[in-house]
Amino acid sequence: MKVIVQRVRSASLLVNEKPAGNIGRGLVVLAGFCKGDGHADVDYISRKILKLRIFPDDNNRMNKNVLDIQGDILIVPQFTLYGNCNSGNRPDFTEAMVPEEAQGMFVSFEMALRALFPGNLVTGEFGAQMLVNIANDGPVTVMLESHRRATK
Structure with missing residues (x-):
């Protein structure tokens, strides 16, 4: 599992041209899944996001983390995080988990x-056109990747 976490002052989401939600200060998280990901990856990334100290x-x-500042979170599915452009100019998505x-x-x-998160959580819609x-x-x-987590 791979996520891009962005610290934001605000964010809004349109799904299929219709308002789907907005957040104030907090995090926007773009989430992608690859073949072999499981619930341990989801658990690790979820906890890591909430503990990530990227607020002043x-x-x-x-x-400070998003819990400390009582911030919001917007999560968006983003299969293109597993696009590989090492060979050619068109992304190859063979590493990405199948959509279902x-x-x-x-x-x-x-x-x-x-x-885990008591605050405002807004979610994108899988497979939809989003803005x-x-x-x-x-x-x-x-960027956080569950496959690169430290083992103790």
């Missing part, structure tokens, strides 16, 4: 976050 403290150091399975994983990801308007803050953008 009183000394302007990145020391990826949709279930996205639902699991949403449920895992809802179980995401983002006011990046910083900008601060971080």
